[in-house]
Amino acid sequence: MSILDIIMNILAIGVPFSVALLLAALGEMFNQRAGVFNLGCEGIMSMGAFLAFLPPFFLKTGALAPWANLLGFAGAAAAGAVLGLLFALVTVSFRAPQGIAGIGLQMLGWGAAGTLFRHYVGGVTGIGGVPPLPIPFLSQIPFFGPVLFNHNIVAYLAFLAVPASWYVLFKTPWGLKVRAAGTHPRAADTMGIKVTRVRYQALALGGAMAGLAGAYLSLCQAKMFADDIVAGRGSIAVALVYFGRWHPAWILSGALLFSLAQALQLSIQVLGIKFPYEFAVMLPYALVIAVLAFSRRSRLRGPAELGKPYDRETRI
C-alpha cells in the first residue's frame, strides 16, 4: 500500500466520521450564539439516535418501509427540538443555571433512550440503515472520488449545512437577532427583539440538529442502537464550538481535524507502527485540548453574554 493510498484511506474514513460531530456542533453554535450553552447535547443525541432507529426497526415491510429512514430522521429532529425547547423553558424562562440544567438534560436523554430501548426493542440489534450514495462520475475521480463523493446522502447534506448555517447566522435578520441575543440582549431588547423568543428558537434549532447528529450515528454510521452509542461525542461537539470560534467554517475545520486525527490514530495502529495504543487513542482528544489551550484569544470572539440568563426587569 502506497503512502498516497494510506492518506486517501485516512481521509475517506475521517470525512464521514466528522458528520455527527459537525451537525451537533453547528446546532450548539446556534445555541451559544443566542447566549445559551447546552451541555445536554449528548442526551439529545442519545434520544435522536434511539428515535431514528425505531422506524427502520419496526417498519421492515409495508408501505412505509421505504420511508423508514426518513421518518427516523424526522422523528429525531422533532424530538431534539422538543428537548431543546424543554431546555429553553428551564434555562431561559426559569433562568436555571445552564451548566447544571445541561448535565440534567444529558442524563435525562441518555437514561430515557436506554430505558425506552430496553422496553420497546430489547437487546442490541442492527438495521439496514442509510446506504452510501456514490455521486456518478465524481466518485470515480482518483483520490478525490473516494474522499469526497462516496458517502451517504446525509453526509453531503451535513457539509452543505455549513454554508447554510453561515448564511442564516450572518446574512438573515433572524441570524442577526440570534447574535444580538447572545452578545447584548438588553440592547437587542430595546431595539424590539424578543430575546426570550429568539433564544427559544435557537435552542429548538440546536436541539433538532443534535437529534439529527444522533440519528446519523444510529442510521448511517453504526446502523444499530446501543445505550452508549454517542460515547462522549456530544461533549466533543460542545468543545468544537469553542474550538471553532462560534463560526461554521471553523467548526467544520475542527470537526474534520478531530475526525481525521481519529482516523489517523486508527491507521497508526492498523499499520503496525510501534506506538503505544493508549496514546494513539488519546490523540484526537489531546489535539482538541491543545488547540483550545493555544487559542485563548477566541474567547474575545465568543458571545459576550454566553451562559448568562436575561431578565429584562433586572438593572445592570
Added chain:
Amino acid sequence: MKKAILVLAALILVIAGATAAPKAKVKIALIVESTVDDKGWAQAMHDAIVAVQAKYGKTLVEYNYSEKMKPVDAGSAARQYASQGYDIVICHGAQFKNLVLEMADEFPKTSFAFGTSADIGPKNVFTYMPMSEETGYINGIIAGMVTKANVIGLVGPVDGGDAARYDRGFVLGVKASNPKAEVKVAHTGSFSDFVKAAELAQTQVKAGADVLTGSSQQALGALRAVAEYKDQQIWWLGQDIAQLAIPEGYKAIAAASYDYSAVIEALINKRQAGVLGGESIPMSFTNGGFVYKFNDKVGPVLTKAVRAAAEKAKADITSGKLSIAWKDVKF
C-alpha cells in the same frame, strides 16, 4: 494402575461435586455495568446464573441483578444485597475490584466475586479468569486458513484482562495455521463504543484485511461494519455465540462464548462447603468454561478442512496436549 484409579476417582468426585445440587437455599446477586441483554459480557454471566437457577429450581437458587452500575454507583447496590442476606454477590468486571475489597471487609460472611482477574483475594472474595487464549487460538486457526489476502484484522477493546489473552491466543492461532498471514492488532480504548469499533473495522478492511475478529460488547459494532461488505469475501470470527443468531451473523464463520455456569456452580459448592473465598476459579474448555460453535449457514467458506483443524485444536487444548504461551506474544 493404582494411581490411575485414584486420579479417576478424584475426577469423578470433582465432577460429582461440581454438579451436585445446593444443600440449602443460596441467594445470588449480580451487578453489571451494562445490561443483561447486551449480547456480550454481562449477558453471558446472567444467562449462566439463570441456567443454574433453572437447573436447581428457584426454591434453591434465588437470583437478583442490578444493571448499568458504574463502579461509583455499585457500592450502594452491593451493600444492599449483602445487608439483605445474599450469600454471593458477583460484581462482574475487574473495574469493581476496589469496591469488592471494601465490601468484603464490611460483610465478612458474604462471598463476593469479581472478574476477570486471577488475583487471590481476601477470605470471602473469589475471582474468576477465563483463559480466553484458548478460544482466541481456535478462531486464529480458522482465520489463518480462511484469509486469501493474508491480512487479518483484530478489533480489540483494551490490551488487558481476558481481551489481552484472547488477542494473543488469536495471533498464535493464525501463526500456527498460516505463518505468512499478518495480524493487524488495534484497540479502540473502550469496551462499549460500538461506533468506534465499526470505524476501526472499516479501517482494517481498507488496509486489506479480509478476516476480522474482536472481543467485548463493542465487537458487535465491528461485526456490523463487516456485514456492510455484502458482496465481498470478508469474514468475522466472534467471541460471543449470540453474534451467530443476529442478521449480521451471516458473516460470522464461528464464535466462542463464555459459559459461566461452571463458575457459578463452583461458587455455590465452595460456599456450601464452607469456603467463602480466597480462590481464583479458572475458566477453560477443560472445565466447561467455554462453548464453541460453527455457523453452518455461513456457506462454503467453512470447509471440512477448516472445521477439522478447529476441532483438532479444541481437542488438543481440552486434553492438555496443547498449551498456549500467550504471554510470549508482544504487540
